[in-house]
Amino acid sequence: MKTRYSIFSLARNAMNYHKDWEKAWRSPDPKAEYDAVIVGAGGHGLATAYYLAKNHKMTNIAVVEKGWLGGGNTGRNTTIIRSNYLQDSSIAIYELARSLYEGLSQDLNFNTMFSPRGLMMLCQTEHEFRAMKRTSHANRLAGLDCRMITPAEVKEIVPIINDDPACRYPVLGAYYQPRGGTGRHDAVAWGYARGADAMGVDIIQNCEVTGIRREGGQVAGLDTTRGTIRTKKIGVVTAGHVSTIMDMAGVRMPIESMCLQALVSEPIKPVIDCVVMANTVHGYISQSDKGELVVGGGTDPYNNYSQRGSFTALEHTVTALVETFPIISRLRMLRQWGGIVDMTGDRSPILSKTDVQGLYVNCGWGTGGFKAIPGSGWVFADTIANDRPHPIAEPFSLNRFLEGRLIDESVAAAVAH
Amino acid sequence: MLVVTCPVCGAEGDETDFHYGGQAHVRRPATHDPANISDEEQRDYLFIRHNPKGLHFERWRCDRGCGKWFHAARDTVSMEFKAFYGISELPPEELQAQAKGPWADYFKSRAKA
Numbered sequence: 001m002k003t004r005y006s007i008f009s010l011a012r013n014a015m016n017y018h019k020d021w022e023k024a025w026r027s028p029d030p031k032a033e034y035d036a037v038i039v040g041a042g043g044h045g046l047a048t049a050y051y052l053a054k055n056h057k058m059t060n061i062a063v064v065e066k067g068w069l070g071g072g073n074t075g076r077n078t079t080i081i082r083s084n085y086l087q088d089s090s091i092a093i094y095e096l097a098r099s100l101y102e103g104l105s106q107d108l109n110f111n112t113m114f115s116p117r118g119l120m121m122l123c124q125t126e127h128e129f130r131a132m133k134r135t136s137h138a139n140r141l142a143g144l145d146c147r148m149i150t151p152a153e154v155k156e157i158v159p160i161i162n163d164d165p166a167c168r169y170p171v172l173g174a175y176y177q178p179r180g181g182t183g184r185h186d187a188v189a190w191g192y193a194r195g196a197d198a199m200g201v202d203i204i205q206n207c208e209v210t211g212i213r214r215e216g217g218q219v220a221g222l223d224t225t226r227g228t229i230r231t232k233k234i235g236v237v238t239a240g241h242v243s244t245i246m247d248m249a250g251v252r253m254p255i256e257s258m259c260l261q262a263l264v265s266e267p268i269k270p271v272i273d274c275v276v277m278a279n280t281v282h283g284y285i286s287q288s289d290k291g292e293l294v295v296g297g298g299t300d301p302y303n304n305y306s307q308r309g310s311f312t313a314l315e316h317t318v319t320a321l322v323e324t325f326p327i328i329s330r331l332r333m334l335r336q337w338g339g340i341v342d343m344t345g346d347r348s349p350i351l352s353k354t355d356v357q358g359l360y361v362n363c364g365w366g367t368g369g370f371k372a373i374p375g376s377g378w379v380f381a382d383t384i385a386n387d388r389p390h391p392i393a394e395p396f397s398l399n400r401f402l403e404g405r406l407i408d409e410s411v412a413a414a415v416a417h
Numbered sequence: 418m419l420v421v422t423c424p425v426c427g428a429e430g431d432e433t434d435f436h437y438g439g440q441a442h443v444r445r446p447a448t449h450d451p452a453n454i455s456d457e458e459q460r461d462y463l464f465i466r467h468n469p470k471g472l473h474f475e476r477w478r479c480d481r482g483c484g485k486w487f488h489a490a491r492d493t494v495s496m497e498f499k500a501f502y503g504i505s506e507l508p509p510e511e512l513q514a515q516a517k518g519p520w521a522d523y524f525k526s527r528a529k530a
Contacts, residue, residue, distance in 0.1 A: 243468035247518050254464035256439070257493070302419070302437040305470045305493045310418050312433050345464045401464045402456050 002198045005109050024190060025197035030204050030226050034062045036233035036384055037222055039209050039245060041065035043074040043185070044362055044369065045237035046192035046203070047377020048384070050108075053199035055378070056385035061201055064224060066208040066241075070189030073239050076307075076339035077370040078262050078296040080275055080286065082119045082180035084146050086135045087407050089395035090348060091142045096392060097375030101183060104374060110191030112183050113289070118274040119180030120154065122324070124169035128280050132175040146177045160271050160325050168323070169281055182275060182286055188373055212249040212359070219249075219358035235360045235384050240305065240340025242363040251354050253363070254401050255342045259304040260296070260367050261313055263336040265328070267291030272325075281320035293328065295321060299341060299367060309338040341366050345401070347410035351380055351393040360384050361398070421477060421489070424501040428482035438476030440466050441488045442507075442523065467519045470494060474508055474520065 003009050003022060013021055036052065038045045041063045052058040063069075081101055083094035100107075101114045123129035132148065139146045154174045155163050163171060193203055204226065211223035212234065221230040236245050240257040267290050277284040282298045297317030300309040314336060322329045343366045344350060350364040362380045365372060379390035389397060395407060419432040428434070446458040467473065473493050478486045490499040490508050500509050507513065513524040 241470070243466075244470050252461070252465045252519065253468065254460075254466065256466050256468050257470075302432075302491075303468065303473055303475065303493050304496070306496055308496075310432060312418065312431075402460045 002194070005111075024194040025203055028202045028204065030062060030064070030207065030224070030229050031202065033230040034060055034202070035231065036061045036235065037229055037231045038063040038235045038237055039222070040072075040236065040238040040241075041069035041189075041193065041203055041205065042072045042237065042239060043070070043189050043192065043373035044239075044365070044376045044380070045235070046070075046189055046196060047373050048235055048237060048362065048380045049201045049203075049377075050192045050196040050199075051377050051381035052385060053196055053201050056381060058385055059200040062229065063196070063201065063203045064207045064209060064222070064229070065203070065205045068205050069193050069203060070186055073339040073341065073369060074185055074189045074373075076262065076337055077185055078284065078286065078294050079182045079185045079370055080119065080180070080277075080284065080368075081114070081116075081183055081371040082177050082275075083371070084119075084121070084135060084139050084144060084175065084177045084180070085409055086138050087348075087409060088138075088142060089392075089407050090409055091139065091144065092392045093349075093375050093379065093396070094372055095142070095144060095375075096378060097372045098179065100374035100378065104183075104188070104191070108191035108195045110187060110194055112187045112191050114181065114183045115289075116179045116181040117286075118157065118176065118178045119277070120149070120157065120174040120176045120274060121277045121279060122154070122174050123172045124278060124280040126172070129172045132173075136175055144177070145179055146175065149174050149176045157274055158272055158276055160327050161276070162324055162326050169278075180275065182288075183370075185370055188370075192373075192377070209245060209248070212245070214249065214356060217355070217357050219356055233358045233360070233384055235362060235380065237362045237380070239342050239363060239365065239369065242342050242361065246354075246361065249354070249356050249359055251356060251359065251361075253361075254344055254350075254398075255364060256303055257305055257340050258299040258302065258343055259307065259309040259338040260299045260341045261309040261317075261336060261338045262294065262296040263314060263318075263333050264288070264292040264294050265331045266334050268293070268331065271327070276324075278320060278324050281323060283317045283320035283324070285321055285325065292334065293331065295333075299343070300338075305340055307338045307340055341369075343367075346406040346408045348407035349376070349396055350398055351376065351383065351389070352397040352399075353383070353387070353389065354398065419496060419498070421498070422501050423479040423482050423485070424487050424503060425485040426479060426483035428479060430481065434479075434481045436478040436480045438478055438486060441474040441476050442527075467523070469518055469520060472499065472512065472516055472520065474516075476504070
């Protein structure tokens with residue numbers, strides 16, 4: 001049993017100059033066989049493993065990861081958490097995730113720094129205003145705590161916003177989710193990893209999957225760079241690399257991998273204490289606890305596995321934000337990076353069984369996966385453990401592309417997810 | 418920043434001068450056999466995409482030049498363009514031979530047909 005993190009353990013370790021902290025998770029060698037193997041140790045994969053162990057008592061499981069845990073999109077996003085989607089199925093899963101975030105630090109005994117600082121989506125055209133109003137009605141029917149606010153309220157919450165009514169895209173109002181906000185992305189991965197490890201889950205890093213073994217229509221195991229692992233259940237949670245893994249099992253995916261970039265500025269004093277998304281002009285912004293402005297926008301338009309994007313996309317995002325927040329125009333940007341996101345045709349995720357018995361897939365979160373991590377892990381673990389879709393996961397099955405039963409969020413949230 | 422060359426008018430420009438059009442060689446089943454289309458074929462046409470890590474074949478449009486659509490072969494890791502070719506053409510044979518996975522299957526099926 002791991003030592004609980006607390007003020008007392010902190011004080012005790014301070015006596016030894018913090019030299020004796022135990023490792024947060026083991027680095028075990030893979031066993032020959034597991035009851036289930038999760039491919040991909042990002043937030044979604046680790047959350048799946050955590051809830052498999054915690055909710056379904058499946059502790060003889062492993063998470064295999066090509067690189068290091070949390071090194072993919074979990075460590076590359078802009079940490080925004082919200083649930084104000086248009087469609088009922090989306091609201092159900094994103095709100096489950098958002099509500100789990102509220103108690104996550106206590107549950108994991110790891111400070112995930114969930115900060116429900118409020119999130120607003122600006123309305124900068126009449127069309128966007130009407131679309132947001134429609135979303136607000138849908139969300140109120142679903143019981144979400146969200147409301148439309150006036151330009152005066154926007155200015156009060158975000159004093160640095162450009163409220164000139166004569167500018168090209170004036171602020172006509174905003175759609176506000178006061179319980180939305182941000183979290184600490186790395187801490188979410190680390191917290192789930194530590195929690196899963198404590199229950200006996202093997203997290204095996206630097207272990208790349210090279211093949212998926214089948215016996216007839218049933219999964220039999222995995223070939224990896226650290227040997228063969230036998231298992232009857234595989235959950236593939238590899239985001240931008242999902243197509244390459246699923247090709248190994250002969251399952252074709254409705255996914256295109258693209259690069260989504262983000263950047264942070266030099267740290268400055270607090271200027272903005274909520275998340276602002278400006279979807280018409282393609283940019284969103286929040287301020288980290290270190291003081292950096294965290295900035296994101298839309299994806300680069302073409303298929304890309306390189307984790308590097310074009311300057312054009314960044315310039316587009318920054319231009320939009322300078323127009324919206326003129327005081328940041330002389331701010332220097334410190335770091336910029338890209339992550340490979342898995343885009344589906346309807347911009348909704350895939351949580352599904354497949355035609356191969358024992359092969360499950362959780363992907364397609366595209367540009368907005370971080371906010372969904374706890375909910376995604378919760379329902380995907382249930383789906384794997386019981387070999388049937390969790391009711392909240394059911395609408396997100398692969399079959400929806402066959403049946404034309406799309407969950408269309410691309411119109412509802414064109415840029416920022 | 419990608420530098421693209423239009424095989425139709427010869428214009429060279431960066432990616433903002435062109436428009437990305439997604440996967441190449443997608444055939445609309447209704448064009449060929451409108452009476453007998455399965456749900457699977459229609460799904461594959463609309464949603465299933467080749468998404469290789471490596472050599473990929475895609476469509477581009479010469480937005481600020483001649484306005485024509487054309488094809489390109491590009492590596493999705495190195496981002497290097499391997500060839501530009503016409504909208505009604507298949508890629509050069511040496512590139513077809515290098516293709517892997519679903520793309521290799523596709524070119525084999527086209528060779529048979």
